[in-house]
Amino acid sequence: MSEAITTNSTEKLTADLKAVRTDLEDIARSIADVAGEKAAGVRARVEAKLKDVKVRLEDIETIMVDKTRACARATDDFVHDNPWKAVGVASLIGLALGVLIGRR
Secondary structure (H helix, E strand, O other): HHHHHHHHHHHHHHHHHHHHHHEHHHHHHHHHHOOOOOHHHHHHHHHHHHHHHHHHHHHHHHHHHHHHHHHHHHHHHHHHHHHHHHHHHHHHHHHHHOOOOOOO
16 A cells, blocks of 8 residues: 555655646747757757756656655555554554644
């Protein structure tokens, strides 16, 4: 179950990163419509930065997916190895949230 939640979160993060990349590409295209020597220089710098952002986003996506999967595996292993500890921790978290919500 935790892996399904992790997968959904990772998919949402990936979709958000792709949306940012698409927005940057749209900005680069709109700058391309501007004429002039200075605009050409700006356009070249924006395109270079866009390529850099694409590479970085892909790296971040890969790292996030790997770390998320490793965390899900570690959590799953812990819960299977120590079920009563997991129940105790979940109970304490629920109690703490209940106290905090009850004070408001």
